[in-house]
Amino acid sequence: MMIKRYSFDKGKRLYSNSLSSNNDIADWVLEGEAKVCFEEDRLHLENQLDPAIYGDNAHWVFWCPVDFPDNIMIEWDFYPIREPGLCMMFFAAAGRNGEDLFSANLPQRNGKYPEYHSGAINALHLSYFRHKHEDERAFRTCNLRKSYGFHLAAMGADPLPPVEDAIAPYHMRLVKYEGIVQFSINQLTVLEWKDDGMKYGSILKGGKIGFRQMAPMKAAYQNLQIYEALLSDN
Template sequence: MSIELYRRALSAPEDIADWIVEGPMAASFPRGALRLESAADPAAGQAANFVAWLPVEHEGDVRISWSFRPLREPGLAMIFWAARSRDGRSLHDPALPARTGEYEQYHSGAIDAYHLSYYRRMWPAERSLHTCNVRKSHGFHLVSQGADPLPGVLDADRSYRAELTWRSGRLHFDIEGIECLDWTDDGAIGGPVRAGGAIGLRQMAPLIAEYSDLLVEAI
Protein backbone atom coordinates (compact mmCIF):
# COMPACT_ATOMS: atom_id res chain seq x y z
CA MET A 1 0.00 0.00 0.00
CA SER A 2 1.30 3.44 -0.91
CA ILE A 3 0.33 6.90 0.36
CA GLU A 4 0.63 9.89 -1.93
CA LEU A 5 2.86 12.56 -0.38
CA TYR A 6 3.25 14.95 -3.28
CA ARG A 7 2.03 15.17 -6.87
CA ARG A 8 2.53 17.87 -9.47
CA ALA A 9 1.94 17.86 -13.22
CA LEU A 10 4.78 20.42 -13.58
CA SER A 11 2.80 22.13 -16.31
CA ALA A 12 2.51 25.68 -14.94
CA PRO A 13 4.42 28.11 -12.67
CA GLU A 14 2.17 27.45 -9.68
CA ASP A 15 3.40 23.84 -9.64
CA ILE A 16 6.85 24.97 -8.51
CA ALA A 17 5.97 28.12 -6.56
CA ASP A 18 6.88 26.46 -3.25
CA TRP A 19 10.11 24.78 -4.39
CA ILE A 20 13.26 25.83 -2.51
CA VAL A 21 15.88 26.76 -5.08
CA GLU A 22 19.62 26.96 -4.48
CA GLY A 23 21.66 28.38 -7.34
CA PRO A 24 20.80 30.11 -10.65
CA MET A 25 17.80 28.06 -11.81
CA ALA A 26 15.66 29.37 -14.67
CA ALA A 27 12.25 27.76 -15.18
CA SER A 28 9.78 28.06 -18.05
CA PHE A 29 6.85 26.12 -19.51
CA PRO A 30 6.96 26.61 -23.31
CA ARG A 31 5.49 23.17 -24.11
CA GLY A 32 3.30 22.58 -21.07
CA ALA A 33 6.12 20.92 -19.11
CA LEU A 34 8.72 22.32 -16.74
CA ARG A 35 11.85 23.36 -18.64
CA LEU A 36 14.90 23.87 -16.42
CA GLU A 37 18.19 25.49 -17.32
CA SER A 38 20.83 27.62 -15.68
CA ALA A 39 20.52 31.38 -15.71
CA ALA A 40 24.32 31.62 -15.40
CA ASP A 41 27.08 31.33 -17.98
CA PRO A 42 28.33 27.71 -18.03
CA ALA A 43 31.83 29.16 -17.94
CA ALA A 44 31.18 29.86 -14.25
CA GLY A 45 31.64 26.14 -13.61
CA GLN A 46 30.05 24.82 -10.42
CA ALA A 47 28.59 28.26 -9.73
CA ALA A 48 26.34 27.78 -12.78
CA ASN A 49 24.64 24.69 -11.34
CA PHE A 50 21.51 24.53 -9.18
CA VAL A 51 19.41 22.37 -6.86
CA ALA A 52 15.64 22.57 -6.36
CA TRP A 53 14.20 20.97 -3.20
CA LEU A 54 10.62 19.75 -3.17
CA PRO A 55 8.35 21.07 -0.38
CA VAL A 56 7.93 17.56 1.05
CA GLU A 57 10.05 15.12 3.05
CA HIS A 58 9.77 11.36 3.37
CA GLU A 59 10.06 9.67 6.75
CA GLY A 60 11.36 6.37 5.44
CA ASP A 61 10.48 4.14 2.48
CA VAL A 62 9.59 6.15 -0.61
CA ARG A 63 8.89 5.88 -4.32
CA ILE A 64 9.65 8.87 -6.55
CA SER A 65 8.66 8.91 -10.20
CA TRP A 66 8.92 11.59 -12.86
CA SER A 67 9.19 12.10 -16.61
CA PHE A 68 12.38 13.53 -18.09
CA ARG A 69 13.45 14.68 -21.53
CA PRO A 70 16.88 16.14 -22.35
CA LEU A 71 16.80 19.11 -24.71
CA ARG A 72 20.39 20.35 -24.80
CA GLU A 73 23.72 18.76 -23.92
CA PRO A 74 26.23 18.55 -22.36
CA GLY A 75 25.23 18.45 -18.71
CA LEU A 76 24.02 16.24 -15.89
CA ALA A 77 20.74 15.56 -14.07
CA MET A 78 20.58 14.17 -10.54
CA ILE A 79 18.09 13.43 -7.76
CA PHE A 80 18.72 13.60 -3.99
CA TRP A 81 16.70 11.76 -1.34
CA ALA A 82 16.95 11.08 2.42
CA ALA A 83 18.74 14.41 2.78
CA ARG A 84 19.15 15.86 6.28
CA SER A 85 21.71 17.81 8.25
CA ARG A 86 24.55 15.68 9.59
CA ASP A 87 23.02 15.73 13.07
CA GLY A 88 19.56 14.74 11.84
CA ARG A 89 17.92 18.16 11.62
CA SER A 90 15.91 19.41 8.67
CA LEU A 91 17.94 20.17 5.59
CA HIS A 92 16.42 23.64 5.68
CA ASP A 93 17.41 24.52 9.24
CA PRO A 94 18.50 28.18 9.03
CA ALA A 95 21.51 27.42 11.23
CA LEU A 96 23.09 25.37 8.43
CA PRO A 97 25.57 27.00 6.04
CA ALA A 98 23.99 28.48 2.93
CA ARG A 99 24.05 26.30 -0.20
CA THR A 100 24.26 27.72 -3.73
CA GLY A 101 24.23 24.70 -6.05
CA GLU A 102 27.96 23.90 -6.02
CA TYR A 103 28.35 20.16 -5.65
CA GLU A 104 30.90 20.11 -2.84
CA GLN A 105 28.35 21.75 -0.54
CA TYR A 106 26.11 18.68 -0.98
CA HIS A 107 28.58 15.80 -0.87
CA SER A 108 31.10 17.14 1.65
CA GLY A 109 29.25 19.92 3.42
CA ALA A 110 26.87 19.96 6.38
CA ILE A 111 24.39 17.36 5.09
CA ASP A 112 23.92 13.62 4.65
CA ALA A 113 22.11 12.33 1.56
CA TYR A 114 21.97 9.85 -1.26
CA HIS A 115 22.32 11.16 -4.79
CA LEU A 116 21.66 9.44 -8.09
CA SER A 117 23.00 10.98 -11.29
CA TYR A 118 20.82 9.38 -13.94
CA TYR A 119 21.72 11.49 -16.99
CA ARG A 120 25.49 12.00 -17.20
CA ARG A 121 26.64 13.74 -20.38
CA MET A 122 29.01 16.35 -18.99
CA TRP A 123 32.52 15.02 -19.61
CA PRO A 124 33.83 13.02 -22.60
CA ALA A 125 34.03 9.80 -20.55
CA GLU A 126 30.38 10.20 -19.54
CA ARG A 127 29.28 10.77 -23.12
CA SER A 128 31.14 7.74 -24.43
CA LEU A 129 29.76 5.34 -21.78
CA HIS A 130 26.38 6.19 -20.30
CA THR A 131 25.96 5.16 -16.65
CA CYS A 132 23.83 6.00 -13.62
CA ASN A 133 25.91 6.66 -10.49
CA VAL A 134 24.83 6.49 -6.85
CA ARG A 135 26.78 8.38 -4.21
CA LYS A 136 26.34 8.47 -0.45
CA SER A 137 27.19 11.48 1.66
CA HIS A 138 28.66 12.82 3.86
CA GLY A 139 31.61 12.22 1.58
CA PHE A 140 31.97 11.49 -2.11
CA HIS A 141 31.36 7.74 -1.83
CA LEU A 142 30.49 6.06 -5.15
CA VAL A 143 28.45 3.08 -3.93
CA SER A 144 26.75 1.77 -7.05
CA GLN A 145 26.76 2.14 -10.81
CA GLY A 146 24.47 0.88 -13.55
CA ALA A 147 23.63 1.34 -17.21
CA ASP A 148 21.71 4.40 -18.40
CA PRO A 149 19.29 3.65 -21.29
CA LEU A 150 18.33 7.27 -21.94
CA PRO A 151 19.10 8.49 -25.47
CA GLY A 152 21.06 11.62 -26.19
CA VAL A 153 19.30 14.81 -27.24
CA LEU A 154 19.53 13.98 -30.95
CA ASP A 155 17.47 10.79 -30.51
CA ALA A 156 15.20 11.76 -27.59
CA ASP A 157 11.75 11.89 -29.18
CA ARG A 158 9.62 12.01 -26.01
CA SER A 159 9.75 12.17 -22.22
CA TYR A 160 11.01 9.06 -20.44
CA ARG A 161 9.56 7.77 -17.18
CA ALA A 162 11.99 7.27 -14.30
CA GLU A 163 11.15 5.56 -11.00
CA LEU A 164 13.26 5.43 -7.85
CA THR A 165 12.18 3.08 -5.03
CA TRP A 166 13.86 3.23 -1.61
CA ARG A 167 12.74 0.50 0.78
CA SER A 168 14.54 -0.62 3.97
CA GLY A 169 17.90 0.58 2.69
CA ARG A 170 17.49 -0.94 -0.77
CA LEU A 171 17.49 1.19 -3.91
CA HIS A 172 15.82 0.15 -7.13
CA PHE A 173 15.88 2.50 -10.12
CA ASP A 174 14.44 2.01 -13.57
CA ILE A 175 13.77 4.05 -16.69
CA GLU A 176 10.82 3.09 -18.91
CA GLY A 177 10.62 -0.16 -16.96
CA ILE A 178 14.25 -1.07 -17.71
CA GLU A 179 16.16 -1.86 -14.52
CA CYS A 180 19.21 0.37 -14.15
CA LEU A 181 20.21 -0.17 -10.51
CA ASP A 182 19.49 -2.51 -7.63
CA TRP A 183 21.69 -1.76 -4.62
CA THR A 184 21.38 -2.33 -0.89
CA ASP A 185 23.13 -0.10 1.64
CA ASP A 186 24.61 -2.32 4.36
CA GLY A 187 26.14 0.62 6.21
CA ALA A 188 29.71 -0.44 5.42
CA ILE A 189 30.47 2.72 3.43
CA GLY A 190 29.76 6.26 4.57
CA GLY A 191 28.16 5.40 7.89
CA PRO A 192 24.69 4.14 8.87
CA VAL A 193 21.86 3.68 6.41
CA ARG A 194 19.93 6.92 5.90
CA ALA A 195 16.17 6.79 6.37
CA GLY A 196 14.07 9.84 5.55
CA GLY A 197 14.63 13.42 4.59
CA ALA A 198 14.36 15.92 1.76
CA ILE A 199 14.11 15.28 -1.97
CA GLY A 200 15.80 17.50 -4.54
CA LEU A 201 16.63 17.80 -8.22
CA ARG A 202 20.03 18.98 -9.40
CA GLN A 203 21.14 20.05 -12.85
CA MET A 204 24.56 20.95 -14.27
CA ALA A 205 24.87 23.64 -16.93
CA PRO A 206 24.54 23.88 -19.83
CA LEU A 207 21.96 21.07 -19.79
CA ILE A 208 18.40 22.04 -20.66
CA ALA A 209 15.75 19.45 -19.76
CA GLU A 210 12.00 19.04 -19.36
CA TYR A 211 10.29 17.47 -16.35
CA SER A 212 6.65 16.46 -15.88
CA ASP A 213 4.26 14.29 -13.84
CA LEU A 214 6.22 14.20 -10.58
CA LEU A 215 4.90 11.83 -7.89
CA VAL A 216 6.23 11.05 -4.40
CA GLU A 217 4.68 8.16 -2.43
CA ALA A 218 5.35 6.68 0.97
CA ILE A 219 5.50 2.90 0.60
Protein backbone atom coordinates (compact mmCIF):
# COMPACT_ATOMS: atom_id res chain seq x y z
CA MET A 1 0.00 0.00 0.00
CA MET A 2 1.38 3.39 -0.96
CA ILE A 3 1.80 5.82 1.93
CA LYS A 4 0.49 9.29 1.17
CA ARG A 5 3.05 11.94 2.06
CA TYR A 6 2.42 15.57 2.84
CA SER A 7 2.94 18.02 0.01
CA PHE A 8 4.17 21.57 0.44
CA ASP A 9 4.37 24.67 -1.73
CA LYS A 10 6.69 27.64 -1.43
CA GLY A 11 5.22 30.82 -0.02
CA LYS A 12 7.03 34.12 0.29
CA ARG A 13 10.81 34.12 0.54
CA LEU A 14 11.97 34.81 4.08
CA TYR A 15 15.74 34.67 3.59
CA SER A 16 18.19 34.38 0.71
CA ASN A 17 21.94 33.85 0.93
CA SER A 18 24.17 32.68 -1.90
CA LEU A 19 26.92 31.71 0.59
CA SER A 20 29.44 32.85 -1.96
CA SER A 21 31.60 35.41 -0.11
CA ASN A 22 32.69 36.57 3.32
CA ASN A 23 30.09 39.34 3.22
CA ASP A 24 27.36 36.69 3.14
CA ILE A 25 28.39 35.25 6.51
CA ALA A 26 29.66 38.39 8.26
CA ASP A 27 26.98 38.15 10.95
CA TRP A 28 26.89 34.35 11.30
CA VAL A 29 27.93 32.85 14.64
CA LEU A 30 30.53 30.09 14.93
CA GLU A 31 30.57 27.88 18.03
CA GLY A 32 33.77 25.89 18.21
CA GLU A 33 36.70 26.26 15.84
CA ALA A 34 36.46 25.80 12.07
CA LYS A 35 38.21 26.78 8.87
CA VAL A 36 35.90 28.97 6.79
CA CYS A 37 36.78 29.88 3.21
CA PHE A 38 35.29 30.29 -0.24
CA GLU A 39 36.15 28.47 -3.46
CA GLU A 40 34.22 28.65 -6.73
CA ASP A 41 31.67 30.94 -5.00
CA ARG A 42 30.85 28.29 -2.41
CA LEU A 43 31.20 28.27 1.36
CA HIS A 44 33.77 25.64 2.35
CA LEU A 45 33.80 24.42 5.95
CA GLU A 46 36.13 22.07 7.78
CA ASN A 47 37.55 21.56 11.25
CA GLN A 48 40.33 23.77 12.57
CA LEU A 49 41.36 21.35 15.32
CA ASP A 50 42.76 17.86 14.79
CA PRO A 51 40.20 15.30 16.07
CA ALA A 52 43.02 12.84 16.82
CA ILE A 53 44.22 15.33 19.45
CA TYR A 54 41.10 17.24 20.48
CA GLY A 55 38.41 14.57 20.07
CA ASP A 56 34.87 15.95 20.29
CA ASN A 57 36.25 19.47 20.80
CA ALA A 58 37.15 19.48 17.09
CA HIS A 59 33.47 19.62 16.04
CA TRP A 60 31.57 22.88 15.59
CA VAL A 61 28.27 24.61 14.73
CA PHE A 62 27.77 27.60 12.41
CA TRP A 63 24.53 29.51 13.05
CA CYS A 64 22.54 31.77 10.77
CA PRO A 65 21.68 34.76 13.04
CA VAL A 66 18.08 35.13 11.88
CA ASP A 67 15.07 33.99 13.92
CA PHE A 68 12.56 32.23 11.69
CA PRO A 69 8.87 31.60 12.34
CA ASP A 70 7.21 28.21 12.25
CA ASN A 71 6.13 26.72 8.91
CA ILE A 72 9.29 27.16 6.86
CA MET A 73 10.98 25.44 3.92
CA ILE A 74 14.79 25.44 4.02
CA GLU A 75 16.71 24.71 0.82
CA TRP A 76 20.45 24.56 0.18
CA ASP A 77 23.00 22.93 -2.11
CA PHE A 78 25.44 20.50 -0.51
CA TYR A 79 28.85 19.35 -1.77
CA PRO A 80 30.61 16.59 0.21
CA ILE A 81 34.37 16.97 -0.23
CA ARG A 82 36.18 14.88 2.39
CA GLU A 83 35.13 12.15 4.77
CA PRO A 84 34.80 10.46 7.21
CA GLY A 85 32.51 12.82 9.03
CA LEU A 86 28.96 13.88 9.64
CA CYS A 87 26.83 16.81 8.49
CA MET A 88 23.78 18.08 10.33
CA MET A 89 21.22 20.87 10.23
CA PHE A 90 19.83 22.32 13.45
CA PHE A 91 16.46 24.08 13.20
CA ALA A 92 13.75 25.48 15.47
CA ALA A 93 16.55 26.18 17.93
CA ALA A 94 15.97 28.42 20.96
CA GLY A 95 16.51 28.47 24.71
CA ARG A 96 14.46 25.97 26.70
CA ASN A 97 12.60 28.81 28.40
CA GLY A 98 12.05 30.76 25.20
CA GLU A 99 15.32 32.71 25.33
CA ASP A 100 17.03 33.84 22.17
CA LEU A 101 19.60 31.23 21.17
CA PHE A 102 22.42 33.74 21.74
CA SER A 103 21.14 35.09 25.05
CA ALA A 104 23.87 35.88 27.56
CA ASN A 105 21.74 34.03 30.11
CA LEU A 106 22.45 30.70 28.39
CA PRO A 107 25.67 28.73 29.01
CA GLN A 108 28.42 29.14 26.43
CA ARG A 109 28.47 26.46 23.71
CA ASN A 110 31.62 25.27 21.95
CA GLY A 111 30.47 22.68 19.44
CA LYS A 112 30.29 19.54 21.63
CA TYR A 113 27.08 17.68 20.86
CA PRO A 114 25.75 17.26 24.44
CA GLU A 115 25.60 21.07 24.73
CA TYR A 116 22.93 20.98 22.00
CA HIS A 117 20.90 17.88 22.79
CA SER A 118 21.02 17.89 26.59
CA GLY A 119 21.94 21.45 27.49
CA ALA A 120 20.02 24.70 27.80
CA ILE A 121 18.37 24.73 24.37
CA ASN A 122 15.58 23.02 22.45
CA ALA A 123 16.10 22.11 18.81
CA LEU A 124 15.40 19.68 16.04
CA HIS A 125 18.50 18.21 14.42
CA LEU A 126 18.73 16.38 11.13
CA SER A 127 21.90 14.40 10.38
CA TYR A 128 21.92 13.76 6.64
CA PHE A 129 25.50 12.71 5.81
CA ARG A 130 26.41 10.16 8.48
CA HIS A 131 29.74 8.77 7.33
CA LYS A 132 31.66 9.28 10.58
CA HIS A 133 31.78 5.85 12.22
CA GLU A 134 32.15 2.37 10.72
CA ASP A 135 28.58 1.32 11.56
CA GLU A 136 27.19 4.52 10.01
CA ARG A 137 29.05 3.86 6.76
CA ALA A 138 27.97 0.21 6.69
CA PHE A 139 24.24 1.04 6.97
CA ARG A 140 23.52 4.63 5.98
CA THR A 141 20.56 6.52 7.37
CA CYS A 142 19.38 10.08 7.87
CA ASN A 143 18.40 10.64 11.50
CA LEU A 144 16.04 13.21 12.98
CA ARG A 145 16.38 13.97 16.68
CA LYS A 146 14.51 16.28 19.01
CA SER A 147 15.89 17.97 22.08
CA TYR A 148 15.94 18.79 24.94
CA GLY A 149 16.96 15.17 25.23
CA PHE A 150 18.59 12.79 22.78
CA HIS A 151 15.30 11.61 21.27
CA LEU A 152 15.54 9.74 17.96
CA ALA A 153 12.28 10.79 16.31
CA ALA A 154 12.65 9.29 12.81
CA MET A 155 15.07 7.58 10.43
CA GLY A 156 15.22 7.31 6.65
CA ALA A 157 17.51 5.63 4.15
CA ASP A 158 20.37 7.90 3.04
CA PRO A 159 20.83 8.04 -0.76
CA LEU A 160 24.07 10.06 -0.62
CA PRO A 161 27.12 8.17 -1.90
CA PRO A 162 30.66 8.31 -0.51
CA VAL A 163 32.69 11.32 -1.60
CA GLU A 164 34.51 9.46 -4.36
CA ASP A 165 31.20 8.69 -6.09
CA ALA A 166 29.46 12.00 -5.43
CA ILE A 167 28.14 14.09 -8.31
CA ALA A 168 27.38 17.30 -6.48
CA PRO A 169 25.58 19.49 -5.80
CA TYR A 170 22.85 17.69 -3.91
CA HIS A 171 19.79 19.85 -3.44
CA MET A 172 18.44 19.60 0.09
CA ARG A 173 14.95 20.59 1.18
CA LEU A 174 13.83 20.56 4.79
CA VAL A 175 10.26 21.49 5.76
CA LYS A 176 9.15 22.27 9.30
CA TYR A 177 5.36 22.76 9.36
CA GLU A 178 3.77 22.74 12.81
CA GLY A 179 4.47 19.16 13.97
CA ILE A 180 5.52 17.89 10.54
CA VAL A 181 9.15 17.51 9.48
CA GLN A 182 9.90 16.42 5.92
CA PHE A 183 13.34 16.08 4.33
CA SER A 184 14.22 15.42 0.70
CA ILE A 185 17.38 15.19 -1.43
CA ASN A 186 17.15 15.94 -5.14
CA GLN A 187 13.34 15.83 -4.86
CA LEU A 188 13.38 12.35 -3.31
CA THR A 189 11.59 12.31 0.04
CA VAL A 190 13.94 10.61 2.49
CA LEU A 191 12.26 11.18 5.83
CA GLU A 192 8.93 12.39 7.19
CA TRP A 193 7.73 12.61 10.78
CA LYS A 194 4.78 14.13 12.61
CA ASP A 195 5.32 15.23 16.20
CA ASP A 196 2.38 14.46 18.49
CA GLY A 197 3.53 17.12 20.97
CA MET A 198 3.45 14.59 23.80
CA LYS A 199 6.03 11.79 23.50
CA TYR A 200 9.05 14.11 23.29
CA GLY A 201 7.52 17.26 24.73
CA SER A 202 5.68 20.18 23.17
CA ILE A 203 5.96 20.90 19.45
CA LEU A 204 8.82 23.30 18.80
CA LYS A 205 7.97 26.47 16.93
CA GLY A 206 10.24 29.13 15.47
CA GLY A 207 13.93 29.64 16.11
CA LYS A 208 17.33 29.63 14.44
CA ILE A 209 19.01 27.25 12.01
CA GLY A 210 22.63 26.18 11.84
CA PHE A 211 25.07 23.86 10.08
CA ARG A 212 27.07 21.33 12.10
CA GLN A 213 29.95 19.12 10.99
CA MET A 214 31.90 16.45 12.82
CA ALA A 215 35.62 16.42 12.06
CA PRO A 216 37.37 15.58 9.83
CA MET A 217 34.49 16.22 7.42
CA LYS A 218 34.93 18.89 4.77
CA ALA A 219 31.93 20.12 2.79
CA ALA A 220 30.74 23.07 0.75
CA TYR A 221 27.39 24.88 0.85
CA GLN A 222 25.67 27.25 -1.52
CA ASN A 223 22.38 28.99 -2.23
CA LEU A 224 20.61 28.90 1.13
CA GLN A 225 16.97 29.87 0.63
CA ILE A 226 14.21 29.90 3.22
CA TYR A 227 10.53 30.24 2.33
CA GLU A 228 7.22 30.21 4.06
CA ALA A 229 5.93 26.63 3.78
CA LEU A 230 2.36 26.18 2.59
CA LEU A 231 0.55 22.89 3.06
CA SER A 232 -0.76 21.76 -0.34
CA ASP A 233 -4.05 19.99 -1.03
CA ASN A 234 -2.31 17.75 -3.57
